[in-house]
Amino acid sequence: MINDGIAFNRALQLQPLLELFERLGGNTDRVLRAAHLESFDLSDPATLITGNALYRAEQEMADALGDPYFSARAAAMFVEAGPVFVRESFKASRTLAEFLPRAIVEIDRQISNIRYSLQINAESTVIWGKRTFHPSASIIQADAALASTWVTLLRLAVAQEFDCSRLLIVVQEDAGIPPDLVPKPSIVKQKWNGVKIRFPTEWLQLPLELNWKIPPTRRGEFDDASRREAILAWLEIACRNGIGEGSFGMKELAYRLDVHPKSLQRTFTWLGTSFQKTRDNARKQKALEILGSEQSTRNEEIAEMLGFSNAASFSRAFKRWTGVTPTEFRSKL
Numbered sequence: 001m002i003n004d005g006i007a008f009n010r011a012l013q014l015q016p017l018l019e020l021f022e023r024l025g026g027n028t029d030r031v032l033r034a035a036h037l038e039s040f041d042l043s044d045p046a047t048l049i050t051g052n053a054l055y056r057a058e059q060e061m062a063d064a065l066g067d068p069y070f071s072a073r074a075a076a077m078f079v080e081a082g083p084v085f086v087r088e089s090f091k092a093s094r095t096l097a098e099f100l101p102r103a104i105v106e107i108d109r110q111i112s113n114i115r116y117s118l119q120i121n122a123e124s125t126v127i128w129g130k131r132t133f134h135p136s137a138s139i140i141q142a143d144a145a146l147a148s149t150w151v152t153l154l155r156l157a158v159a160q161e162f163d164c165s166r167l168l169i170v171v172q173e174d175a176g177i178p179p180d181l182v183p184k185p186s187i188v189k190q191k192w193n194g195v196k197i198r199f200p201t202e203w204l205q206l207p208l209e210l211n212w213k214i215p216p217t218r219r220g221e222f223d224d225a226s227r228r229e230a231i232l233a234w235l236e237i238a239c240r241n242g243i244g245e246g247s248f249g250m251k252e253l254a255y256r257l258d259v260h261p262k263s264l265q266r267t268f269t270w271l272g273t274s275f276q277k278t279r280d281n282a283r284k285q286k287a288l289e290i291l292g293s294e295q296s297t298r299n300e301e302i303a304e305m306l307g308f309s310n311a312a313s314f315s316r317a318f319k320r321w322t323g324v325t326p327t328e329f330r331s332k333l
Contacts (some may be wrong), residue, residue, distance in 0.1 A: 055141065243283055
């Protein structure tokens with residue numbers, strides 16, 4: 001986990017909402033622009049997106065459709081179809097008691113924007129989901145989606161034993177929770193940066209009544225080594241997409257990623273690198289691509305594409321990267 005750094009989701013979590021939104025006639029391009037996601041490959045379910053970007057996109061879609069319950073209903077459909085996030089836990093479990101701890105560990109390997117835990121006593125069990133960041137985007141749709149995800153899972157898992165009046169949902173915002181999800185008295189608003197779901201402990205012993213057929217879709221996993229590699233690659237892509245926009249510094253990158261500059265700085269420190277090194281590497285790779293494929297492009301044009309003030313600055317940087325000037329590099333092709 002990155003302490004006080006950037007909190008990540010996967011594009012996999014946003015894809016079902018975008019697909020439903022598009023089927024309902026929504027303009028996905030507008031949503032992605034508003035969430036600063038237009039430059040990322042969201043067709044790859046493993047693509048990293050920030051917690052703020054996910055929350056902003058959810059709220060944009062609900063507002064565009066005029067449906068305050070959009071995210072909750074989309075989350076329920078995602079769970080009913082069989083969520084890829086808990087594929088391994090589902091295969092290995094026969095009861096809810098076996099499934100929930102495994103699911104929490106499995107989810108933790110894929111995202112870092114929320115941390116789950118279980119509290120169990122003789123009477124009740126509580127699923128605790130605490131965000132690892134403080135959102136700058138609206139959380140109305142996000143809280144509704146989280147609540148709907150876990151309530152739907154419990155409803156499907158215990159089948160005929162399910163009784164929504166025996167649930168207690170604790171959220172910070174409840175305006176996006178549909179009235180048919182749980183009774184109003186079962187929802188409590190608190191200043192809690194996440195969601196809590198309480199249900200009877202006796203449900204844990206029931207056999208799983210899930211008929212999911214979860215496909216082996218790529219979803220993205222973090223481990224000790226790949227977590228750093230994935231996040232660094234994500235930052236390099238963001239830099240490559242922004243370096244041609246004139247003055248492109250840490251603040252501009254933070255704006256594109258919808259994160260606080262201090263969180264971004266802490267993330268670079270955790271990665272053992274800096275914004276300057278990451279931007280330099282992005283410029284170098286893009287320069288090599290241009291020089292290798294566009295022989296007629298002048299140094300002045302390349303300098304502008306890479307955010308340099310002039311051709312001389314670009315030429316000096318290129319020689320520092322490669323040991324030769326752009327002109328000398330071209331002559332060797």
